Amino acid sequence: MSAVPPHEQDLLRVAVGGSVDHGKSSLIGRLLLDAEALKGDQLDEVKRGELSHVTDGLRAEREQGITIDVAYRYFSTPRRGFVIADTPGHTRYTRNMVTGASTADLLLLVVDARPPGLTEQSLRHVQLAHLLGIDHLVVAVNKIELVDYEPEAVTAIQHEIAATARRLGLTQATVVPVSALEGDNVVTRSTRTPWYQGPPLLQVLEDAVPRSAAEYSPLRFPVQWIVRDGAYRGLAGQVSGGYLNTGDEVTVLPSGERSRIARIDSFDGPVDHVRGPLSGTVILEDNLDVARGDVLVSTDGAPQPAREVDATLVWLGSESLTPGRRYLLKHLTRRVRATAASLRSVYDVYDDEKGDASELALNEVGEVTLRLATPIVADPYARNRTTGAFILIDELSHDTVAAGLVRETRAQIGSDEEQKSPDVVWHPGKLDRTERWQHLHAKGATVWLTGLPASGKSTISTALEQALVHRGRLAYLLDGDNVRHGLSGDLGFDAASRAENVRRVAHVARFFADAGGIAVVALVSPFAQDRDLARRLHEKAGLPFIEVFVDTPLEECARRDPKGLYARAKAGRLSGLTGEQNPYEPPPAPEVTIKTLEEPVTDAVERLMALLGVVG
Numbered sequence: 001m002s003a004v005p006p007h008e009q010d011l012l013r014v015a016v017g018g019s020v021d022h023g024k025s026s027l028i029g030r031l032l033l034d035a036e037a038l039k040g041d042q043l044d045e046v047k048r049g050e051l052s053h054v055t056d057g058l059r060a061e062r063e064q065g066i067t068i069d070v071a072y073r074y075f076s077t078p079r080r081g082f083v084i085a086d087t088p089g090h091t092r093y094t095r096n097m098v099t100g101a102s103t104a105d106l107l108l109l110v111v112d113a114r115p116p117g118l119t120e121q122s123l124r125h126v127q128l129a130h131l132l133g134i135d136h137l138v139v140a141v142n143k144i145e146l147v148d149y150e151p152e153a154v155t156a157i158q159h160e161i162a163a164t165a166r167r168l169g170l171t172q173a174t175v176v177p178v179s180a181l182e183g184d185n186v187v188t189r190s191t192r193t194p195w196y197q198g199p200p201l202l203q204v205l206e207d208a209v210p211r212s213a214a215e216y217s218p219l220r221f222p223v224q225w226i227v228r229d230g231a232y233r234g235l236a237g238q239v240s241g242g243y244l245n246t247g248d249e250v251t252v253l254p255s256g257e258r259s260r261i262a263r264i265d266s267f268d269g270p271v272d273h274v275r276g277p278l279s280g281t282v283i284l285e286d287n288l289d290v291a292r293g294d295v296l297v298s299t300d301g302a303p304q305p306a307r308e309v310d311a312t313l314v315w316l317g318s319e320s321l322t323p324g325r326r327y328l329l330k331h332l333t334r335r336v337r338a339t340a341a342s343l344r345s346v347y348d349v350y351d352d353e354k355g356d357a358s359e360l361a362l363n364e365v366g367e368v369t370l371r372l373a374t375p376i377v378a379d380p381y382a383r384n385r386t387t388g389a390f391i392l393i394d395e396l397s398h399d400t401v402a403a404g405l406v407r408e409t410r411a412q413i414g415s416d417e418e419q420k421s422p423d424v425v426w427h428p429g430k431l432d433r434t435e436r437w438q439h440l441h442a443k444g445a446t447v448w449l450t451g452l453p454a455s456g457k458s459t460i461s462t463a464l465e466q467a468l469v470h471r472g473r474l475a476y477l478l479d480g481d482n483v484r485h486g487l488s489g490d491l492g493f494d495a496a497s498r499a500e501n502v503r504r505v506a507h508v509a510r511f512f513a514d515a516g517g518i519a520v521v522a523l524v525s526p527f528a529q530d531r532d533l534a535r536r537l538h539e540k541a542g543l544p545f546i547e548v549f550v551d552t553p554l555e556e557c558a559r560r561d562p563k564g565l566y567a568r569a570k571a572g573r574l575s576g577l578t579g580e581q582n583p584y585e586p587p588p589a590p591e592v593t594i595k596t597l598e599e600p601v602t603d604a605v606e607r608l609m610a611l612l613g614v615v616g
């Protein structure tokens with residue numbers, strides 16, 4: 001792999017943190033002033049490009065509806081360029097901190113030399129920056145003139161920083177005593193701190209090695225748009241990891257098709273390679289059907305498109321996350337629907353208090369599992385800060401409610417369908433299915449009715465069960481309310497419990513259908529992914545699975561309300577009712593749709609009977 005191009009090596013992104021009034025702004029001001037005085041010439045073109053890249057990113061997020069207040073400043077010395085992100089440290093500004101730190105190479109923490117020195121808030125900054133992948137810390141102990149240039153305060157802070165660095169596993173932590181006001185140890189070494197042997201702050205920053213994760217990452221090239229011009233068809237985007245090289249084989253995800261890079265166009269014309277974070281337009285040897293949002297990856301080390309993501313969320317929304325809620329997940333150029341399936345540990349960024357894991361509130365950090373309606377091409381954040389990051393958006397308000405870091409991805413939703421102890425083996429019976437069904441004059445199947453509460457599932461399915469049995473068929477109703485007596489009596493109504501309930505019912509239905517019966521399932525089963533699991537279980541076993549969408553508008557369900565659920569929810573005596581507080585995902589392609597406002601029960605039952613091959 002070739003060396004890092006010089007302009008890349010030259011640029012250092014610095015997030016500046018620290019408590020209010022510890023002197024962040026004056027230190028940044030001093031750095032800018034003294035460094036510019038040293039140099040005085042103009043930014044070269046490449047650096048301009050880099051800077052606009054930073055501000056472009058911000059603009060995109062503004063359009064996204066985030067109000068960020070990160071001030072980016074640029075300055076350079078003869079040795080390198082710097083992008084400084086000033087991230088106000090107050091609780092309200094967690095999102096600024098996240099935004100500033102997510103692209104930074106190191107955290108410059110400004111700490112007042114006077115007591116209390118290193119505050120809890122400063123330590124939180126270090127922790128948050130570490131969470132976002134920054135493991136290089138530079139601490140400027142400021143206002144050294146106010147402690148008469150004595151070393152004691154600095155030594156105390158140094159000890160605390162060393163302990164924190166050990167605890168978090170930071171790779172580097174440097175402490176520099178400075179006076180932003182007087183300029184001591186900012187650009188040149190001060191004669192007033194003879195006890196300090198190290199270099200001045202600017203030199204520390206000039207010597208810092210930028211994170212070069214992109215260099216080690218395999219190729220990730222998200223396609224931002226398709227450039228069409230006559231016969232020309234280029235895939236334009238920004239390299240988010242690795243290199244684009246002409247001649248290299250690439251895999252297009254999620255389709256998995258392969259081709260080679262025939263040509264790369266850059267702003268300055270055709271080039272042989274492009275490395276992150278620069279942009280390019282790629283022409284493939286084969287005319288594949290590539291769309292905006294697809295990702296070109298190196299065939300070696302291609303990630304599996306993910307349907308389920310374990311992630312760390314920094315919660316930025318005023319309304320808390322609760323398991324079962326659905327959001328829009330924005331990842332690279334894609335937006336997909338995501339359901340928070342489960343929430344594990346939670347802690348507050350500014351408080352030591354461990355929150356309880358039933359919800360995730362403002363400024364809390366939590367571990368969640370998200371289920372996606374459409375797969376995304378993601379990497380763990382530790383491996384790639386671009387393809388490993390996402391934001392969650394509230395579907396209604398369009399507010400950004402969380403910054404997310406991918407920990408782990410899975411291609412399948414809760415593949416617990418295969419879950420078993422290694423000590424058990426499937427015990428085959430003496431009958432195969434054909435023989436069994438022939439002797440019983442039966443044909444097994446599962447009819448799965450899904451729909452809002454009070455949409456008519458029980459009404460239709462009891463009628464169907466009765467009609468089937470009257471025709472001599474072994475049919476049995478697995479009703480949502482009935483399975484919660486006993487079989488699923490231990491489960492609640494959060495997303496994870498609902499998923500587990502569906503899983504159990506799906507397995508029971510499969511056994512029943514295999515036996516030659518017709519399992520009639522009447523279950524709200526609000527999540528498409530859970531129903532898909534039931535379908536997969538049947539399809540893998542070669543059993544018919546008929547998904548029936550009982551399609552009744554919410555207002556009508558609330559009006560009918562035979563069990564009084566909607567009334568109780570309205571009165572505040574029932575929480576989490578599907579359709580009201582919890583989402584319902586209608587099936588995109590059910591075998592049968594019954595619009596109960598238009599079709600009487602008897603007609604619907606007749607249609608289902610015909611489909612099952614039981615006519616008249």
Ligand code: ADP
Pocket residue numbers: 451452453454455456457458459460522560561562595596597599600601
């Ligand atoms: P679910 O099992 O989906 O919660 P229920 O079957 O218990 O719903 O309740 C549906 C209500 O709607 C019942 O009171 C039923 O009589 C009424 N209803 C009216 N028209 C229809 C129809 N065409 N199909 C099914 N139910 C209907």
